[in-house]
Amino acid sequence: MADKKRLLIIDDDKNMRELLELEFKDQDYDVITAENAFEGLQVLKNESVDLVVLDIKMPGMDGIEALEKIVSIYRELPVVIHSAYSHFKENYLTWSAVAYVIKSGKFDELFETVKTHI
Amino acid sequence: MNYQELIVNNLDRILDFWLLLDDKGKIIYCSQLIYRELGYCEADIIDQPFQMFFPANDPGSADYFYQLLFDSYSGSVVNQKTRIKLKNGVIIDIELSLYQLDTEHNYILIAFNNITEVVEIRKKVKSKIESLYKELNLFDNRTIYESIQDFIDTILVSITAGQGLRFNRGFLFLVDEDEGVLRGIQAIGPGSGEEAGMIYSDFDSAPKTLSEMIEHYKLMIDTDSAVNTILTDVQINMSDYQNVLIKALSSQKYILISDEYPLINEPSVIWLREMLQVHECAVIPLLWHGRSTGVIVVDNQVTRSQITTHDIKGITRYAESATNALESAKLMNSLDMSINQIKQANLKIRESQEILVQKEKLAVMGEMVAHMAHEVRGPLATIGGYASRVYKQMDESDRHYDSISRIVEVVGTLELVVNDILDESMPEEEVTMGCDCSKAINKVLNILEEEIHLRKVSVSMNIQGDLPDINIKDHHLFEIISNLVRNALEAIDNDGLLLVLASSIDNHVVITIQDTGAGIQSDVEGKIFSPFFTTKREGTGLGLVVVKKLVEENGGTIQVRSVLDKGTTFIISFPVEPDGVENGG
Known part of the structure; x- marks a missing residue:
């Protein structure tokens, strides 16, 4: 338990969220999921997390705003942005994330990125 | 010899009408x-x-005779205009002269001419001037006159026409402000005496209205060329104040050049008289808002009749309105030019606006497409992710293994298409550049196997065995071939033949995809590569655009040949990778 790294996955798309949960669990991670930014911030208050996988386009608070909040509170916590939108990559507001991975059916890049930054 | 008889008998040959009065006035x-x-x-x-000749009811006629006597105290009065009555009561205009022959016996000789005709003509001219003047006011209504040339014609015709001011010839000079010269513009009138006879005999049959006269004049304009040559190359420097034309221009007063003109020996006067071959002519300045814009020179070279102050008055008055008209015409002309320029500018603006709108449209479309592509990418990742997940855990012997592997493959290709639409490429992705056509063709036909079967299409494939690799990304070639094959299948509909050929010709790989489908109508053949052009009910019209773009981006060419109801052939050609060049990645 103690040696398992814990990920927080924030994504409003249920299918993607649950798929990521399955995939990362297969990769031997401890996974907590949140379906929006508020819920994610709530989780961070109560749980210790090693890395956050964050979607951008979400109802309510979007990922960029959530990212700002997360990095301002948890300065050492790495956040990986996982989005179908590639153009936010150019937005300097997302630059405080450690990486930006574009959504794809192949998770190799995401796995690699998470592994590198955890 | 009886001198008295001799003189009286011969006086009839010298004078028209004459009377001899005794000292009682009888x-x-x-x-x-x-x-x-x-x-x-x-x-x-x-x-x-003598008073018996005066009309009975003409007031003051009794005194008139005594007035004449009084005026002739020095011996004579000449050229007095008055009116007398004929036996039949008709009144005529006369010009009479009275001579006191013998102061001792008070014999008086009265001689007179019938000038009724002259007076009639003058009256006619006067009324004509007035009607011309009225007509000239119509200059404001410029639709009648299309150009400055028309005005010039009008002016010169009016000056010389039998119904007009009735000068023999008119010469128009205008100020060229840019060059600082007064320039001969145009002349009207007979070039010779014979021509004059021809023209003036035309008077009675001459057309009545000004516009008709101008038309008439235009027909004669060749006959006038002789007189026009007089003006050829005549230009006088505006600073040449000694020149009689410039003098009239700067003093803004007419100059009547006759033998009585005091400066008759001025070089410019001699020059003018020689140029026009006349003794007498009048120089009339054209004034416009106080500015001198030119001069008209008139003469009676043919008839040699004297230019009277009456004539001058007529032409001065005429010149005034003519100049107004001319200057208005010039203004209208330049206004017209400005309007044209503005029109041109507007047209250009509209054109560039259209281009902008078109660009804007394309930009909006581009944004829309990009937005859609992004929206598609999320669900696509989910489908691909789940499919891969199942695929990885599946045994090859599983009966769904092939189905799942195809889902994974197609989703993978779709993701690459989305990337291409968004002009992005996965940086981490290893892209093999050396690409085997036969593999791509087989892959496409495998994926479309079911549809081929469903449509009962026979496929004939002929791929050259040792086909060299071409320099294109796998998924690009796949996209190109699958689009063309899909189009072919849709065109065939049912029971047709699909022919796929690939061969190497002159360092190129040529792929031919031919169908026995409906063919393309020749009028739309040129449009099939245009965005959003489609003949399909549910098509986006982007398929062939993408194909063309991908082919050209990879250094290839695409051609289409189609015969309606026979089928369509697409021929794509790619250059072969030169040997020894490293593949990308």
Whole structure:
């Protein structure tokens, strides 16, 4: 338990969220999921997390705003942005994330990125 | 010899009408012409006072004779205009001269001419000037006159026409402000005496309205060329104040050049008289808002009749309105030019606006497409992710293994298409550049196997065995071939033939995809590569655009040949990778 790294996955798309949960669990991670930014911030208050996988386009608070909040509170916590939108990559507001991975059916890049930054 | 008889008998040959009065003012002798032309007989006249000729109800006619006597105290009065009545009561205009022959015996000779015709003509001219003047006011209504040339014609015609001011010839000079010269513009009138006869005999049959006259003039304009040559190359420097034309121009007063003109020996006067071959001519300045814009020179070279102050008055008055009209025409002309320029500019603006709108449209479309592509990418990742997940855990012997592997493959290709639409490429992705056509063709046909079967299409494939690799990304070639094959299948509909050929020709790989489908109508053949052009009910019209773009981006060419109801052939050609060049990655 103690040696398992814990990920927080924030994504409003249920299918993607649950798929990521399955995939990362297969990769031997401890996974907590949140379906929006508020819920994610709530989780961070109560749980210790090693890395956050964050979607951008979400109802309510979007990922960029959530990212700002997360990095301002948890300065050492790495956040990986996982989005179908590639153009936010150019937005300097997302630059405080450690990486930006574009959504794809192949998770190799995401796995690699998470592994590198955890 | 009886001198008295000699003179009286011959006086008829010298004077038209004449009367001899005694010291009581009674007529004692008169010319035969008075009997012949005025209808009186000897009994009517002899021993009657001269006043008998005056119309009975003409007020002051009694005094008039005494006035004449008084005026002739020095011996004579000449060229006095008055009116007398004929025997039949008709009143005529005369010009008379009275000479006191013998102051001792008070014999008086009165001679006169019938000037009724002249007066009539003058009246006619006057009324014509007035009507012309009225017509000239119509210059404001410029639709009648299309150009400055029309104005110039109008002016010159009016000056010389029989119904107009009736000068023989008119010469127009205009100020060229840019060059600082007064330049000969145009002339009208007979070039010679014979021509004059021809033109002036035309008077009675001449057209009545000004516009008709101008038309007439335009027909004669060649005959006028002789007179126009006089003006060829005539230009006078505006600073040449000694020149009579410039003098009239700067003083803004007409100059009547005749033998009485005091500066008759001025070089420019001699020059003008020589140029026009006349003794007498008048220089009339054209003024516009106080500015001198040119001069008209008129003469009576043919008829040699004197230019009177009346004539000058007429033309001065005419010149005034003509200049107004001319200057208005010039203004209208330049206004027209400005309007044209503005029109041109507007047209350009509209054109560039259209281009902008078109660009805007394309930009909006581009944004829309990008937005859609992004929206598609999320669900696509989910489908691909789940499919891969199942695929990885599946045994090859599983009966769904092939189905799942195809889902994974197609989703993978779709993701690459989305990337291409968004002009992005996965940086981490290893892209093999050396690409085997036969593999791509087989892959496409495998994926479309079911549809081929469903449509009962026979496929004939002929791929050259040792086909060299071409320099294109796998998924690009796949996209190209699958689009073309899909189009072919849709065109065939049912029971047709699909032919796929690939061969190497002259360092190129040529792929031919031919169908026996409906063919393309020749009028739309040129449009099939245009965005959003489609003949399919549910098509986006982007398929062939993407194909063309991908082919060209990879250094290839695409051609289409189609015969309606026979089928369509697409031929794509890619250059072969030169040997020894490293593949990308």
